[in-house]
Amino acid sequence: MATTLAKAADGTEAATHAARIEHVSKSFAGPAGQQLVLDDITLDVAPGEFVTLLGASGCGKSTLLNLVAGLDAPSAGAISTDGRPALMFQEHALFPWLTAGKNIELALKLRGVPKAERRGRAEELLELVRLGGAHGKRVHELSGGMRQRVALARALAQESKLLLMDEPFAALDAITRDVLHDELTRIWRETRVSVLFVTHNVREAVRLAQRVVLLSSRPGRIAREWTVDIEHPRRIEDAAVAELSVEITEELRGEIRRHGQH
Ligand SMILES: Nc1ncnc2c1ncn2[C@@H]1O[C@H](COP(=O)(O)OP(=O)(O)O)[C@@H](O)[C@H]1O
């Protein structure tokens, strides 16, 4: 995929964005003809930025993320990313016949990391997601939260500039989710990876992001966006997080009222 490069003062070229979405629309063929799902979406994710894409279910969040991932093509408009993004979904999609460590090593192998280095690197990535010692564990021996940690480690193994996350914690209980929010924030700040994180959960969006982008429904359009300048570490129950969440929820309710039931 194409990348826009800018010459820095020292002559090196740095990407100006991790993802650039320009006037993107997407339609699917449905029983009643073409259904417009995304309408004229324009959005940039800066290098190192954490953006959450928030909207009601069915508004087109996964569709947009899949387009950015290159899994599908837009009907109109253009998308470019700085290299190939890594993906993480609600379902961990780990290979059950491989151990936690081997799942990560496979991602390293696909990236061309020499065999001799893979084991050590996988151990490091497991440490990063606080699963040191879990290398030999089978997927079925791990809890839901641990599986998502392995899935995160596997995504990070790709060393992509951009991490695309589609409701990765939605199936977890609230306490596990809260712990993983902390971990993701820590890892994002340590690695400076750019993140485009999809959720329908307003508090989660505010808890994590530097910028919250609200999508409307039917068709999905950018309704509004907020810069979140609440200091880290944030907690989901912080007054500032709650206050902004109330404001965003009001806006989201308005969107849902305008565009029918969910
Ligand atoms: N491959 C497809 N073919 C037809 N319709 C689709 C396809 N993928 C998504 N849609 C439709 O697009 C809309 C948005 O879906 P989706 O992006 O999954 O929403 P969200 O992730 O916000 O819940 C839905 O109405 C869905 O039925």
Ligand SMILES: [Mg+2]
């Ligand atoms: Mg979805």
